[in-house]
Amino acid sequence: MDILLTTLNSKYIHSSLALRYIRGYCEDQFNINLLEYTINQHGDDIVAEIYRQQADIIGFSCYIWNIEKTLEVIKLLKKVQPEVKVILGGPEVSYDPVQVMKENKEIDYIVYGEGEITFKELLIELEDKEDFEGIEGLVYRKEGSIIKNKSRAVIEDLDIIPSPYSDLEGLDNKIIYFESNRGCPYNCQYCLSSTLSAVRYFSLDRVKEDLLKLIKAKVRQVKFVDRTFNCNQNRALEIFKFLLENKAEDHEMNFHFEITADLLTDEVIEFLADVPKGYFQFEIGVQSTNKDTLEVIDRRVSFERLSKVVKSLSQPENIHLHLDLIAGLPKEDYQSFKQSFNDVYNLNPGRLQLGFLKLLKGSGLRNKAVEYEFVWMDNPPYEVLASKELSYKEILKLKMIEEVLESYGNSHNFENSLEFIISNFYDTPFDFYEDLASFWEEKGYYRYAHKFQNLYKYLQEFYREYCKDSLDIFGEILKFDFLLNKRKIDLPKFLSKYEIDDYKSKFKSFINNDNNIRKYLPNLSKYSSRRIQRKVQVEGFAYDIVEVIKDMDKYHKKKLTNILFDYYDKEGLFDKAKFTKIKL
Numbered sequence: 001m002d003i004l005l006t007t008l009n010s011k012y013i014h015s016s017l018a019l020r021y022i023r024g025y026c027e028d029q030f031n032i033n034l035l036e037y038t039i040n041q042h043g044d045d046i047v048a049e050i051y052r053q054q055a056d057i058i059g060f061s062c063y064i065w066n067i068e069k070t071l072e073v074i075k076l077l078k079k080v081q082p083e084v085k086v087i088l089g090g091p092e093v094s095y096d097p098v099q100v101m102k103e104n105k106e107i108d109y110i111v112y113g114e115g116e117i118t119f120k121e122l123l124i125e126l127e128d129k130e131d132f133e134g135i136e137g138l139v140y141r142k143e144g145s146i147i148k149n150k151s152r153a154v155i156e157d158l159d160i161i162p163s164p165y166s167d168l169e170g171l172d173n174k175i176i177y178f179e180s181n182r183g184c185p186y187n188c189q190y191c192l193s194s195t196l197s198a199v200r201y202f203s204l205d206r207v208k209e210d211l212l213k214l215i216k217a218k219v220r221q222v223k224f225v226d227r228t229f230n231c232n233q234n235r236a237l238e239i240f241k242f243l244l245e246n247k248a249e250d251h252e253m254n255f256h257f258e259i260t261a262d263l264l265t266d267e268v269i270e271f272l273a274d275v276p277k278g279y280f281q282f283e284i285g286v287q288s289t290n291k292d293t294l295e296v297i298d299r300r301v302s303f304e305r306l307s308k309v310v311k312s313l314s315q316p317e318n319i320h321l322h323l324d325l326i327a328g329l330p331k332e333d334y335q336s337f338k339q340s341f342n343d344v345y346n347l348n349p350g351r352l353q354l355g356f357l358k359l360l361k362g363s364g365l366r367n368k369a370v371e372y373e374f375v376w377m378d379n380p381p382y383e384v385l386a387s388k389e390l391s392y393k394e395i396l397k398l399k400m401i402e403e404v405l406e407s408y409g410n411s412h413n414f415e416n417s418l419e420f421i422i423s424n425f426y427d428t429p430f431d432f433y434e435d436l437a438s439f440w441e442e443k444g445y446y447r448y449a450h451k452f453q454n455l456y457k458y459l460q461e462f463y464r465e466y467c468k469d470s471l472d473i474f475g476e477i478l479k480f481d482f483l484l485n486k487r488k489i490d491l492p493k494f495l496s497k498y499e500i501d502d503y504k505s506k507f508k509s510f511i512n513n514d515n516n517i518r519k520y521l522p523n524l525s526k527y528s529s530r531r532i533q534r535k536v537q538v539e540g541f542a543y544d545i546v547e548v549i550k551d552m553d554k555y556h557k558k559k560l561t562n563i564l565f566d567y568y569d570k571e572g573l574f575d576k577a578k579f580t581k582i583k584l
Helices: 017-026 043-053 067-080 097-103 116-127 204-216 233-245 266-272 291-296 303-314 334-345 392-409 415-425 429-443 452-466 471-485 503-511 514-520 529-533 545-550
Strands: 003-009 032-038 057-061 085-089 109-111 138-142 145-148 175-178 221-224 254-259 280-287 320-327 351-356 384-386 536-541 561-566 578-582
Touching: 003 017, 003 043, 003 067, 017 032, 017 057, 017 116, 032 043, 043 067, 057 067, 057 116, 067 085, 085 116, 097 109, 097 138, 097 145, 109 116, 116 138, 175 204, 204 233, 233 266, 266 303, 280 303, 303 320, 320 334, 334 351, 334 392, 334 429, 351 392, 384 392, 392 429, 392 452, 415 429, 415 452, 415 471, 429 452, 452 471, 471 536, 471 545, 471 561, 503 514, 503 529, 503 536, 514 578, 545 561
Parallel strands: 003 032, 003 057, 057 085, 085 109, 175 221, 221 254, 254 280, 280 320, 320 351
Antiparallel strands: 109 138, 138 145, 536 561, 561 578
16 A cells, blocks of 8 residues: 655644654554645645655645645545545544534545554554454544544553654754653643643653754754643753753754743753753743633633743743733633733743634633634634624734734844833833734735835834834934844935944944954954954944933933944844944
């Protein structure tokens, strides 16, 4: 039998862990090919490529982001290759597999629940006598009926599943998804993990062996998909230590973890303070700070403890923190969500993810949708459009706030400009983003993508309409933010440029002075003056901008100041140019 495993990832940079588990578990008996596509590719192109494989059996991994496109592909594929056996698996077909097969005659089998053992047993039967009755976790067709066998117990000894990364072919420049445990200790009612069993672990030896393989392969990013990576603190600390001990010195890579912040012990926090900058990233699900909401969704989190931990993690500025909020949860109206937003924003996370509630099949909130008066999309991603507490109009306002938050707050390209506006003109960060969202909608800027420098221009427009006072000082702060993020000798016209007398001659003299290089640009001392010129820029400001950003008051005296921007070490996503005051 020729067997193909495939899926449609949401982006090209993503990769499928599930398919690699299945292949690894079955490859001692079966030769399995693996192909991955994205939801952005044309369905007929995907079908054409799959058809050329002439596989006898094709397995598709299904999620909310790809199920509709996957079904489209299957329908086309069955028209041109009707004899092929189609198997579906994954979260989106596991909750109500019989109904999925009733609605889609092109599906021959569905593997529901954990799929490794079930898929292999199915392949054995397809190769031999085709007796499916004893295969747990399988749905199949028989004589015009759809049969659902009893569910399969979860795999207790996860080490029986071979490494998904014995072969790293096709993973160049992709995000590598990694699992050190399965299950979840919590019962959050918006999440499918609430339907899963208690946490099970791969052995630490197995985890370390696989991680070392990825480190030696010099992959760029490893993203742990564990629902709560640090549910076992000692184990989490041991993995952290292992990654630090085996850090590749000649290659930039990072590890992303979903953690519960209030569980972190002081010992772990102390250890994390010394992790190299950018090596670890943490995603922390706050979801809401409304106590009534947290109780309804069965999320036992102390925001007081979480805040303390986030501040401790933020202090060394070495770990990128990504904090999540969900709009549309029960008991959270617009004003309550505003408070949740402000609570989290004021923790200064590297990223504030504003998401919207999705009523996933089988989740507790979907089962109580009538009680909470949810209005939601019938098709994936099943996003909530309104609730008892939140109208559709308010959801739309939050959607626009999400857009400007992504463009401005989460981009980190406007940090000083936003701080100046919020501290001088708004009571809370949410109030500012609410006004910026209204401005964005009025101007129609949400309708298309924007160039980097235009975002600065639009923020200047917003300031002139909504803030007005101290336009000149804000213009200098905006220019400063612009130059921290982008070297551009010819500034855009909307930013003020102060010509320095005899600039070229003075700048050349400055660069050719060894004492200046040692004092201001020690990292560039080994380079020629010509090379140094390409890595730095000097710009004049009407104010002492260094003092302005230390004190964000609206009123400062004018004082012409020259700033040297050093772009040599600006390589990472959130890196800024180094800067210092100089005299030319």
